[in-house]
Amino acid sequence: MSEKAYEVAHIDDLDRFPVDNEELLWRPVRRKLGITAFGTNAYTAEKGHERVVEEHYERDGAEELYFVATGRARFTLGDEEIDAPAGTFVYAEPETKRGAIAAEPKTTVVAFGAKPGVPHEISGWEEMFVAFGHLHNGHEDEGRKAMAAAIAARPDEWQGHFNAACFESLTGNRDATFEHLRRAIELDPKAAEFAQNDSDFDWLHDDPEFPA
Amino acid sequence: MSGTARLSDLAIQVGQTRWAMVRTHFGIQAFGVNAYVADEAGGVVIGEHDELGKAAGGHEELYFVANGHARFTVNGDEIDAPAGTFVFVRDPAAKRRALAEEAGTTVLIVGGKPGEAFTQSPWERQAPALIHFGTKEYDKAIRALEKLLAENPDDAAVLFNLACAESLSGKGQEAFGHLRRSVELDPDFRELAKTDSDFDPIRDDPEFASAIAGQPDAGSSSA
Numbered sequence: 001m002s003e004k005a006y007e008v009a010h011i012d013d014l015d016r017f018p019v020d021n022e023e024l025l026w027r028p029v030r031r032k033l034g035i036t037a038f039g040t041n042a043y044t045a046e047k048g049h050e051r052v053v054e055e056h057y058e059r060d061g062a063e064e065l066y067f068v069a070t071g072r073a074r075f076t077l078g079d080e081e082i083d084a085p086a087g088t089f090v091y092a093e094p095e096t097k098r099g100a101i102a103a104e105p106k107t108t109v110v111a112f113g114a115k116p117g118v119p120h121e122i123s124g125w126e127e128m129f130v131a132f133g134h135l136h137n138g139h140e141d142e143g144r145k146a147m148a149a150a151i152a153a154r155p156d157e158w159q160g161h162f163n164a165a166c167f168e169s170l171t172g173n174r175d176a177t178f179e180h181l182r183r184a185i186e187l188d189p190k191a192a193e194f195a196q197n198d199s200d201f202d203w204l205h206d207d208p209e210f211p212a
Numbered sequence: 213m214s215g216t217a218r219l220s221d222l223a224i225q226v227g228q229t230r231w232a233m234v235r236t237h238f239g240i241q242a243f244g245v246n247a248y249v250a251d252e253a254g255g256v257v258i259g260e261h262d263e264l265g266k267a268a269g270g271h272e273e274l275y276f277v278a279n280g281h282a283r284f285t286v287n288g289d290e291i292d293a294p295a296g297t298f299v300f301v302r303d304p305a306a307k308r309r310a311l312a313e314e315a316g317t318t319v320l321i322v323g324g325k326p327g328e329a330f331t332q333s334p335w336e337r338q339a340p341a342l343i344h345f346g347t348k349e350y351d352k353a354i355r356a357l358e359k360l361l362a363e364n365p366d367d368a369a370v371l372f373n374l375a376c377a378e379s380l381s382g383k384g385q386e387a388f389g390h391l392r393r394s395v396e397l398d399p400d401f402r403e404l405a406k407t408d409s410d411f412d413p414i415r416d417d418p419e420f421a422s423a424i425a426g427q428p429d430a431g432s433s434s435a
Contacts, residue, residue, distance in 0.1 A: 005303035006286045011296040029274075033300040037272050037324030038243040063242045065234070067219075067320065069278055069296070077214055087219045087278070087318075091238040096214040108296075110276060112322050116241035119327045 007033045011042060011108060017133020023050035026129055038114040039123060045102030052109045055099030064113040066090040071107025073100040124154055128163045140171055158187035166200040177204060182211045219247055219318065227346040228255050242330050244271065244323040250312035257282055257312045257319050263304035266369060269333030271323035275299040280317030282310045334369055342373065350381035368398035376410035384414045392423040
């Protein structure tokens with residue numbers, strides 16, 4: 001077989017992509033190692049007060065298991081607040097709201113996930129997170145390449161074009177923003193409503209050619 | 213249902229290793245998860261195996277060294293794996309194992325089969341019964357395996373392990389019957405029986421040879 005039988009990576013070697021305004025730092029594991037049967041990601045908080053698990057549901061049906069590898073986190077699981085030192089597992093069913101904030105410096109949470117009863121499909125958001133992560137890290141060209149790869153993988157889904165529009169807007173490219181946004185709206189008219197309310201487009205909302 | 217657990221609370225002693233049945237504890241249906249702890253340096257934390265055997269799930273497996281320091285061997289390659297190391301074995305045929313370099317070394321394993329919905333590996337289904345072999349509590353193993361057999365009377369692997377437990381607990385006649393049925397259902401168990409030391413107590417009995425030859429029980433009226 002052409003692929004190697006195994007891959008090895010230390011958590012310190014994983015990429016570091018900022019993904020939100022709460023300093024959530026995404027460390028892609030599945031993507032780095034080429035895992036295809038389930039999703040795996042890590043999140044690290046260096047300072048000790050940052051978000052380590054985005055507050056969210058998994059309404060597409062994925063089960064998720066979190067493992068606090070180092071440090072300490074405070075999880076929200078449904079209505080419960082959970083103190084989770086290193087060595088704690090937190091399991092969340094799809095309809096349970098979950099999230100976590102670091103409670104100590106150098107906290108790392110590893111997340112595993114997949115949907116029961118169906119073969120695992122690699123999540124489309126991964127490459128978009130990579131694109132915006134590169135942008136946050138000051139690597140615009142690498143980010144644009146990742147965004148192009150995300151669109152190429154799912155050319156007929158509006159979300160890729162919409163996120164590409166956000167990317168181009170954030171990097172000051174008016175024409176490319178409009179081009180991607182028009183395509184997103186063509187694929188799904190609800191993209192127009194999202195565009196009207198997305199602050200990524202604030203500097204373009206009053207432009208007479210703004211497509212939304 | 214959603215919940216939390218500490219790894220240290222889930223881990224039960226199995227021989228020299230402690231084993232946490234994480235998937236079973238939470239009822240996870242989408243992927244396999246287990247954790248193993250070696251309490252002593254030099255101990256086996258992941259026993260040598262591949263993912264092709266009868267009891268295996270054919271999974272790709274991700275190992276994560278959660279604590280301590282492990283030394284993996286995959287297809288003969290040595291891998292130094294301090295805490296925080298991921299070792300991903302994508303090839304189900306690859307032989308892999310891990311030894312603990314430090315006391316308390318803990319390794320998580322997550323597994324699944326690419327392109328297929330997750331199903332429980334045969335070994336995991338039987339594992340709670342097989343744990344009793346490690347503590348030589350063969351009567352408990354027999355009771356647990358009989359329960360599994362009642363759910364699926366033609367499970368050759370359960371029949372085989374039940375015969376092993378019966379052999380070790382001095383129940384030769386029961387062992388011959390279950391071994392014979394196991395080999396009838398799956399002839400591969402004939403070769404396994406020839407080398408499995410669990411059958412040493414009954415190996416010299418002529419009925420053992422008859423059972424693994426797939427010959428009908430002398431007392432049976434069926435052809």
